[in-house]
Structures are given as structure tokens and as C-alpha cells.
Amino acid sequence: MSDAKTRGPGPLASVKLFFTDRDKLEPAVITLLAAIFAILMGVGLIFVVSKDPVTSTKNFLLGPFLRTYNFYYLLVAMVPITFTGLALCIIYQLKYMSLIVDSSFYTGAIVATAIGVRLALPAGWHPAVAMLAAGLAGGLIGTLPAILKIKWRANELVSSLMFNYVFYFFGSFVILYFLRDRNQTILASMPFQKTFALPKLVENTQLHAGFIIAAVFVALVSIFLFRTKWGYQIRITGANPKFAAYAGIPVASVAIFAHFVSGFIGGIGGAVEMSGLYRAFIWQMNPSYAWDGVIVAMLARKNPKFVPVSAFFLAYMRVGADFMSRRGDVAFEFITLLQGIIILILASDKIANYFKARRLRRNAFAAEAALAAAPAGGVRSDGGGKGTAGAAGTGGKA
């Protein structure tokens, strides 16, 4: 009834709640352990392949913090994978498998480039307009695999991977034919207008305002998924689409809308990356942040609240590995192995629920023992705290 009640606990209280609620804490601990385990494996690997393992290990583990530049770079690297991770949280809540956010992100970057190069707008407005346009383009693209699946039962994973090629080459075509800077030998667009750049958060670093925008989106997506009717519809449809339809939820529109929102976030991510980090479009290949988004969303257990943490972790490993590889004899690619390990651990429910199962078993037996110790007459232990006070009982005699 009262507004305060319906809004739930405040931010501080919910942090406290999180650390006292073991159901929520334990998965987090296990995820953390998985991460630590992966890092330890990485260190082991370094010791196997490197001629100077101590320095390489130090560079890998501490590299991101040894140089200010590296640390800011880590924060910057979090931005795109936060956007794709959030986008994929929505898709995974719906229990779809589409990876179309790759197209949304890439096309978002292309749309932003076109606006950054061609339009003259006041500072502030310029990147905002670009983001909105990129978001809309990304959102519309995002709906395609969902529409194909609903209309013709086309597998959304396959169709989205196909679309990713289509939109990648379409984007390259647009740059090449309409936006290319002919004075450059590499493929690059003409430079963006000055007004297009997002402000830097810290002078002389790469850290840009996109970091804040990403943080805002983390909050927005959490609210969207867990507090609004749209999020509810998405979660129920994901849990059982037949049930959702039977209960009266318009499942087709829900799936398409969820894909639109997911693509919208991806598109904005692409635009933020362009206006925050670059002076022109210079990607020679598709950076494919969608795949990183898969890892981020999995580490976050489909929960947008944890996306920043997992994005930080992935970026930390990346920056460390990059720093190490440039100063030693271990190749950057070794982190793909670590990512594989993490995914394997997290994909196992049994590991994920280990602590919980153990604790609950202990609790239940303690309760049982207490019950047995209680004086006789306890045979008729109706309910024992379960919700059994029942109307079924009111019909009979007391």
C-alpha cells in the first residue's frame, strides 16, 4: 500500500541484506572462487611457458594497477562489454540464444559515425542524438531474429550469427562508399566533428563520460527486468512460453520488444564507444563485443546488477594479459583459456549450488532432531511452520 513499502529497501539496506542473505551471497562467492581459480590456472600456465615467470606473473596480476594509464584503460575497456553484457542479460532472461547484439553494437557505431561526421550539432546534443539514432537502429536490428523465430521458427542463434555477417559487411560498405577518408591508406572514416566527442572524466586519460552512461544503464536495466511489468513479462515468458501465452501474456510482442530493448542498449554501446574513444571510425575488423558480453552475462548470472563486477574482472584479465604479453614471452591469447575455464565452472549448476545444498541439509536435520527431542504428542506435527493453516481444514470439525 504505502509507497515506501512497494519500493523495497534502499541501496544501503539492500547491500547489507545481500551480505546477510546466504542464498544470494553464496552464488557470488562461488563465482568469485571460479574467477580466482581461473587466475591461479593462468599463473600456473605462465610458469610452464615463460622464461621469466615471476616478472610475467607480476605483469599479469598487477599490470592493471602498476600504471595509471593501465588502470584507466581497464575502466575504459569495461564500457563496451558492460553494454553487450546488459543486452545479453535481457536475452538470456527470455531464454533466447540470439547474439544479434553484435550487429546492433556494430551498426550503432556506424550510425554514430555517420552522424558524427555529417551532422553539425551543438556539443552535448551531438553525441546524444547519435546515441539515440544508434539505439533505434540497434533495436530494430535486434528484433530481426525474434521475428524470424516467431514467424517461421527459424533458430535465433543461427539466424543472428548470419545477420552478424550481413550487418558487418553492410557497415563496411557504408564506411567505404559514403564516409571514407580518402587521404588515409587504411580504411577509416572522415574525422568526427569536434562537437561529437564525449567529455573526458579525467584529463589526459582515455576515461570518458561513457563510463557514467554505462553505469546509468546498469541501474536502468536492473529496474527494467525486476521492477517493471515488462521485465515480469520477459521473465515469465522465459520460464515457460506456453504458460505465459495461456495466462494471457502476449508472448510474441514480449519477445520482440525484449529484443528491441536489448538491441537498443547494444546500439547505444556502439555509439558511446565511437564518441568516447575515437576521432574517426578506424575498426579494421568487427571487435565482436557480443562474445565478451556472453561471458559477462554468464559471470553476472543473467543479473544486470552484477554486470559491472564481471565486466571489471574480464577487463582486468584482458589488460593484465595485454601488458604482460607486450613485456614478456607469453602470448595475449592465453586468456581465452582462462575464459573457457570460467565458463565451464559457471555452467555447472551442481558446483553453483554446492554450499547451499550442504547448509540446507544441515539445517533440516537440526530441525528434525529438535522435533524428535520434543515431548510426545509431536506426532501430529501439522505444518510445522509451513503454510498449512488452511481453508481445507475449516470445513471439518476442530
Next chain:
Amino acid sequence: MDYLLRTEGLSKVYPNGTLANKQVDFAVAKGEILGLVGENGAGKSTLMKLLYGEESPSSGTIYLDGKPIGFSSSQDAIAAGIGMVHQHFMLVPSLSLAENLVLGQEPKKGKSSFFDLEKAVAITEELGEKYNLKVFARARVVDVSVSMRQKLEILKALYRGAKILILDEPTAVLTPQETDELFVELQALRSHGHTIIFISHKLNEIFKLCDRVSVMRDGRMIGTHQVADVDRQTISNEMVGREVLLSVRKDKAKAGEKVLVAKDLSYIDDFGIAALDHVSLALRKGEILGVVGVDGNGQSELVRILTGSARSLSGSVVVKGRDLTNQKPGALRRAGVAHIAEDRMTVGTALPASIEDNLMADRYFHPEYKGRAGFLKQAAMARAATEIVTTFDIRCKSAKQPVSSLSGGNMQKVVIGREFTADADILVIAQPTRGVDVGAIEFIHKRIIEMRDQGKAVLLVSSDLQEVMSMSDSLVVMNSGKIVAYFEDASATTDKELGLYMLGLKKQNPEEIGKVLHE
């Protein structure tokens, strides 16, 4: 007495902390049919899953032939001669019956590793002959009746060499005739030396079939009796802890205006068969219209079309004067049609979602639950859900736990609880008491009558003939997708007469049938 299978102090704690079996001592002798009864959530299925190696006990021991055993999976149990037919069928719908029977132990062509379908068919027919459980070996599972699927499940266990057969509520989905048939077959199995554990909520079945009966309540074994030495009242007292009223008491219906008129509905199923063949009927306020018929004669299709889950090829559905033909379920729900789906597992609930989310799925957008800008009032939703859990006695630890962790009967109560509180004027109810215990049946029946007396229109479809006959004010009988009889006064007919119509041996003339439209 020497028992074939016995447990000592068996306990089971589920990962969510539910203590489903508490120190259970249970025993079954060779060659007997042992009944197992208890309320929904008493722990019957859990105990059977422990015996079948599907779940592992948290403590306690299982003895087979006097030797302690520890099954690590149902494979081990099958190897030891234990077979189980689950409360929810476990067949592959798109495969033939013969293929399902041999699945996992397929016969091969000669020395090759190719599957030999002909041999599988021969095995199925031979086995069916031997145990007098006849099935259509070549038909696909989707195409055959529930009772044939049941037989197949039993054959499957026998094919794997089961000497001990566990049947978890096998009759919940059968018609009375099919149940009788099953009993004859089970008694034949007993005379072959098989041992059978039989779970049911229907005490008359226990008394008809079983030698002994064990009663469970709240995870504990309360007692075991020779069926010959005990009466129903004792059993139901042990089960529920109070007397249960099984006869339905109701006043005469005061039928009001028509609120739903369905005309000329047709449906062709995936195999080109007219599952529904130009059916018309009307529902009136304050009246329960029962639909009887052998399962699979168009009842499901009728229900699905009336509730928007399937499209009719012809005709119209008019709800309170509004044409809602072939509209989506959402539109029909908004027009005041609630629907208890017969399949609670795949349609009626979202198993991985919480009880609360399941209870709110048809109403989350109502003003009580939806605030400004699409925000949900979560505290209000939680409160409403807890209230339904209490009213409908859904046995759970909290409304936040997933529906998949409930017992079969409690899942059914989730569906009932939602639809009965939907504030609808028209209730389309299919198999409301399938798998629920006697106490809950009494409660559900009382609520249906109550709602009728409040002026709601009810369409009641059930394969429990006794239930439809005692609950309904008027009746239609369906056969081969058509309505073949209409009785304005349900008490004016007998089950014998209905049987003739149900089997298609008798048919009223169109004029008499047409009276169901009240024109």
C-alpha cells in the same frame, strides 16, 4: 514376515531444505499389491523415487531381499528388478510405442548396430500379449490415448525385467472403465508373482485392488493395515487427521442469462481428424454445465477454443455479447473467462518460476499491482500471493520457491488458486481434482458450487464421471468430436445411460441436443 523390499529410518532432504521423508519405515512383501496413500505433499512420490534410485536418501537404509542396497541411479534399480511409472509420463511423444518401449535397450539387426524396428514391434506385441496389456505398437505416442500410454509405461518397466512395480497415481488420468481394466491387468501381474506398489488418492480404488495399505502424513509413515481389517474412515482420519465429506451438497441451480454462446466450432488436428465437429453450446449464469465423454473425444479442443488457446475453423464464440472468436487467451481473460488447464505441468504453470510469479501471471497489470510508469507494486503482489497460498493450502516453505519443487497435487492447487481468484464470470474448468487429495477435492468442489451460487457460469470437464455427475446442473455428452446428448437436469440420468452415449451407441436427435443453446 519376510519382506521383499524394506526401508529403515529413511529420510530425504531436498536441496531447498524441505524434509520430505522423515524416518520412514516401509515394507512390501513379495506378490502383494500395497497401496500408499496420503495428502498432497505427504512424501509418497519422494519415497518411491528413493526406492527407484532417482533420488538418494539423506539417511537411512533400503533393503532388497534382506540385503542393504545403495542405488546411485535408476539404472541400478532397474537392474535390481524395480520399475516405476511416474506421476508424470516420461515418454517420447514423437516416437512409436514400440520405439519407446525398447528405448535404451534397442534390439539390433543381426550383428549390425542398426535399430531393428520390426523386432521392437514384435517384442512389444508379444509382451502385451503375455501380460494382457495390449497396445498399438506402431502408433506414435502422441496419437494414442492416455490409458494406452499408461499401459506402455507398465510394459516398459516389465521389458526391463521389473519384478517390483511402482505405480505413482496411475489412475489419476484414467476413466472409470479404463481403471477397471487396469485393475484386472494388475491382478494378473500379481498372480504372475509381481509385487506392486500402488499410489492413489481414491480410497475406493485402494479397497478394490490392494492387499495392504500404508498411510503417510507430513513426511512420516503413520501406519500400515490389512485392507480387509480397516475401514475408510480410519484411513482418511490417519491421512488428513479429520473427517472428510465426500458427497457434494448443493441447492438447485438458479440459471440466469446466457454469458457465453459458442456456435458451430470445429477443429482439425495435426493428423487431419476432425477432433471437434460443429459443436455448439451456451453457458448460463449460476449454472454448471458438465461435459462427459471418454478422454480424447473433443473435450480438450473445445476447452482450448473457448479459452483462446486454439483456433476454430468455423463458427463463433460470443462472450457477454462480444464476438471473441479466435481471439488470444489474453482477450478472453480480460472478458472474464478463467481457465483451469488440464495439463498443469506444461501449460498451467511455469515450473522454474516462483509460486508468486505463477499466481500473478494473469493479473500483474491490474491497478492493485501496477503503479505508475510500468512499475509493479511488489509488496502488494507478495501479499496477494501469500493469501492465495494460505487459502488454498498450498504446502510450501515460502511463496518465493519455484513451483517445480512442489508435489504434484500442490502444483495443481497453484493453478486452482490462481483461476478461482481471477474474479472471472465464466470458469472453464478441466480436470480440477486430478491428483489432489480428498481434503482438497472437498475444498475445490465446495468452491465451485460457491462460485456458481455467486452467479458465475461454469463449464466443467472431467474424466471422473462421478465428479461431473455430482457437480453438474446440466450435462452434455461428447463422442467423436460431437455433442451426442444434452440433459437439462443432470440428476435425471444414470451412469449406465451416459455410458451408452459416451461409447457412441446412442445419440439424441439434433433438436434435443440443440436445447443446450437455450434459444
